[in-house]
Amino acid sequence: MHEQYLEMAYARVSTKAQELDRQEQSIKEAVPNLSLRYFFEDKKTGKNFDREQYSLMKEKINELLEVNPDLKIRITIHELDRLGRNYAEIQKEIFWFRSKGVKLRFLDIPEQLCSDALGVTGDLVVDILIMVNSWRAEQELKVKEKRTEEGRKAAHDRGVIFGRKAIVIDEKKFKDIASKAYRREISHSDAMKCLGYTPYLYWKHFNRLFPQYEGRHFVGGTNNE
Numbered sequence: 001m002h003e004q005y006l007e008m009a010y011a012r013v014s015t016k017a018q019e020l021d022r023q024e025q026s027i028k029e030a031v032p033n034l035s036l037r038y039f040f041e042d043k044k045t046g047k048n049f050d051r052e053q054y055s056l057m058k059e060k061i062n063e064l065l066e067v068n069p070d071l072k073i074r075i076t077i078h079e080l081d082r083l084g085r086n087y088a089e090i091q092k093e094i095f096w097f098r099s100k101g102v103k104l105r106f107l108d109i110p111e112q113l114c115s116d117a118l119g120v121t122g123d124l125v126v127d128i129l130i131m132v133n134s135w136r137a138e139q140e141l142k143v144k145e146k147r148t149e150e151g152r153k154a155a156h157d158r159g160v161i162f163g164r165k166a167i168v169i170d171e172k173k174f175k176d177i178a179s180k181a182y183r184r185e186i187s188h189s190d191a192m193k194c195l196g197y198t199p200y201l202y203w204k205h206f207n208r209l210f211p212q213y214e215g216r217h218f219v220g221g222t223n224n225e
Helices: 021-030 050-069 085-099 116-157 171-182 186-195 197-208
Strands: 004-015 040-042 071-076 102-105
Touching: 004 021, 004 050, 021 071, 040 085, 040 116, 050 071, 071 116, 116 197, 171 197, 186 197
Parallel strands: 004 040, 004 071, 071 102
Antiparallel strands: none
């Protein structure tokens, strides 16, 4: 006779731009009676376990077991690397779930091996697969990071500049208007309005073009006139 579980599920992608559709579909097919309140999803890297929904899932497990210590909980995950990509951390997390009596079910591990009927033998086989797959997930992440870094270096060597594009100012126009503020013909606030610049941008170029100015001014702040 199969044990009755309270079903939970977890899905993860690395960035907010990625979609969870594929994981959601496979999990819903595997657990058709899954309650949405027990389906936890994150859009965050798998390098560590500092994730909002993942932490919330563990808190919920603690709450449920506090009310009913005999409750059987099973968590379904699309693939092991959706749990994480850090070998040592994955082992720690799996130990935590095991200590709570929570059963982990990965859809990339054959269902026959996860059968309750296999008992300790099944758990041992699954543990070995988890160890192998978690190590592989970490290695894949390292290779991906290495290739990304190599790609950035190659692009840098070709003259590609990463980060925000610098704002180009009309220096002649800036000097014409800022010099009036320098001579106190207008206020610096009026000069900023005429130029349409933020205080940061205004003072950044004002300091550069009028280094001899003795008034109170600093980048990132405001001028007290």
